[in-house]
Amino acid sequence: MPKYMLIMRADDRAVEAYQDLPFEQVIEAMGRYNEEMMKAGVMLAGEGLSDASEGFVVDFDAEPPLVTDGPYGETKELFNGFWILEVASKEEAAEWAKRCPLGPGSKLEVRRVTELDDFPQDNEWIQKEAGWREEQAQRAAKA
Amino acid sequence: MTDETPDATATARPTDPESARRAVAAVWRIESARIVATLTRMVGDFALAEDLAQDALAEALAQWPASGIPSNPGAWLTAVAKRRAIDGWRRRERYDERLAAIAHDLEREQAEATDAAADLPYDPDAIDDDVLRLVFVSCHPVLSREARVALTLRVVGGLTTEEIARAFLTPVATVQQRIVRAKKTLGAAGVPFEVPPRSEFPGRLGTVLGVLYLIFNEGHSASAGEDLMRPELSREALRLARVLATLVPREPEAHGLVALMELTAARFPARLDAKGDPVLLGDQDRRRWDRSAITRGRAAxxxxxxxxxxxxxxxxxxxxxxxxxxxxxxxxxxxxxIVALYAALGRVAPSPVVELNRAVAISMAEGPAAGLALVDELAADGRLARYHPLPAVRAELLERLGRPDEAREAFAEAARLTANERERAVLLARASRPGAR
Structure with a gap:
């Protein structure tokens, strides 16, 4: 079954609208949404991101890359969080995305997560990456 | 980003019939268990509820490709099914008080469903209880194993009859018959729509877990057909195990089953070679194992x-x-x-097969002689007389101990006992290998 990442993006409009809502209400709506996906056995992971003012950008237009503090001047939309779902089809990912409690100014970008089989298996770097993943997991296991 | 993209409209009104069909199937996977559970509570008859739900699904397949998916598809499907129930009763002139009450509810719900801001009447605990009842009915002991599997995948998993047939390489008509017969059996036995009483609960939960594990195993060691693995079926079993674990969060074995499935499925990416032949655990490219699945399994x-x-x-x-x-x-x-874990498993669920596995683990921990002693005991006790892995394990151990003649004899015995042609060829080759170590 394929995995999809739901990436939450919001513009100023959405951010302002959210600031007008009681925090409790926002948390409850999101909590309910997450619970629904857990109960359906499809949610593998999900995280929210802290305020963009805490973040920064590394811009590769410059050489060496330029580090700029948030919230990023020209940017109209900010990433706020993500979910990873394991579902039977693209349509099922879309159906779950549509149920997210978001309002005008918000978008969910839905992208399929690549699997090992998406890449040529004889490539040296693909094999190395697989090795790194394994090392990481073993370190995590022993920690 | 203040403008609406044309894509938004395209999703609401899919024009391509195939993508519309897949969108309906997606809604069905998400909603079917709750719909059938709600209907069963309403009409008091699981078989009828299932028929009504299927009718509603058929109506969605006919309407949604043109009309688009309604904003609350679960409420739409439930309302259609309820209307069908009322029509049916009306035809049979059984318009009684119960029906009047239901019709009243329906009017109210339809009014709410048409109000764009209205949500489904939200009582998650009550709905969860009904879904759990549905799980226990689908896995009821009066049903055959095949019937439990088919019914669970259909009403809890939301798979279509066609999908179940494809997964089990069975004709659609056979699966259909199985489901019809299962519903009759449940009706004839008067199986109540309930979570089993405390005294029966552990055994009944065991049956449910067994059905899910059976589906999982069918997906990764297919008992029939050319494909050695049908991982989608295993993934569905894993999803249903996750669903069950959220319904009975205080039951350790529900989490244990999720863990077992995650930790087994983690190795799927390395289980077949480029030609599609199975790769033994010792020869698998462990870099291909799914690390996230291992993490989730350990968490469970x-x-x-x-x-x-x-x-x-x-x-x-x-x-x-x-x-x-x-x-x-x-x-x-x-x-x-691993030896200690097999010993514990042997105490919880005594079985000569577990003992054989413990013998293999002992041979790895302490050497082939210690393993062989236990295997010989098992062979003498006779319970595994027809079980070809026993002589195969014995042969491996004899070979490692430098006793090639006895090893060849044991491989030949294993070859006689196996029903699998491919396996027999491998065992016979080893039985005739001259001067093995």
Whole structure:
């Protein structure tokens, strides 16, 4: 079954609208949404991101890359969080995305997560990456 | 980003019939268990509820491609099914008080569903209880194993009859018959729509877990057909196990089963070689194992342990899988820990097959002689007389001990006992290998 990442993006409009809502209400709506996906056995992971003012950008237009503090001047939309779902089809990912409690100014970008089989298996770097993943997991296991 | 993209409209009104069909199927997967559960409570008859739900699905397939998916598809499907129920009763002139009450509810719900801001009447606990009842009905002991599997996938998993037939390489008509017969059996036995009473609960939960594990195993060691693996079926079993674990969060074995499935499925990407032949655990490219699945499996095992009622058979098997998943190689594996886990498993669920596995683990931990002693005991006791892995394990151990003649004899015996042609060829080749070590 394929995995999809739901990436939450919001513009100023959405951010302002959210600031007008009681925090409790926002948390409850999101909590309910997450619970629904857990109960359906499809949610593998999900995280929210802290305020963009805490973040920064590394811009590769410059050489060496330029580090700029948030919230990023020209940017109209900010990433706020993500979910990873394991579902039977693209349509099922879309159906779950549509149920997210978001309002005008918000978008969910839905992208399929690549699997090992998406890449040529004889490539040296693909094999190395697989090795790194394994090392990481073993370190995590022993920690 | 203040403008609406044309895509938004395209999703609401899919024009391509195939993508519309897939969109309906997606809604069905998400909603069917709750719809059938709600309807069963309403009409008091599981078989009728299932028919009504299927009618509603058929109506969605006919309407949604043109009309687009309604904003609350679950409420739409439930309302259609309820209307069908009322029509049916009206035809049979059974318009009674119950019907009047239901019709009243329906009017109210339809009014709410048309109000764009209205949500489904939200009582998550009540709906969960009904879904759990549905799980127990689908896996009821009066049903045959095949019927439990088909019914669970259909009403809890939301798979279509066609999908179930494809997964089990069975004709659609056969699956259909199985479901019809299962519903009749449940009706004839007067199976109530309930969570079993405390005295029966552990056994009945065991049956449910058994059905899910059976589906999982069918997906990864297919008993029929050309494909050695049908991973989608295993993934569906894993999803249903996750669903069950959220319905009975205080039951350690529900989490144990999730853990076992995650930790087993983690190895799927390395189980077949480029030609599609199975690769033994010792020869698998462990870099291909799914590390996120291992992490999720270990988390599920930790949840089972945290309940503090000890480890059952699924949690113990999960712990064995965990030992393999964490080892960098066969040599790096903590075989002593695996021996202890098999011993514990043998106490919880005594079986000569578990003993045979323990013997293999002992041979890895302490050497082939110690393993062979236990295998010989098992052979003498006769319960595994027709079980070809026993002579095959014995042959391996004899070979490692430098007793080639006896090893060849044991391989030949294993070849006689196996029903699988491909396996027989491998065993016969080893039986005739001259001067093996």
């Amino acid at each position: 095992l930790a949840r089972a342990d945290a309940i503090g009622r000890g480890r059952g058979a699924y949690a113990l098997q999960a712990a064995i899988a965990e030992q393999h998943d964490l080892a960098a190689s066969v040599d790096d594996t903590d075989w002593a820990a």
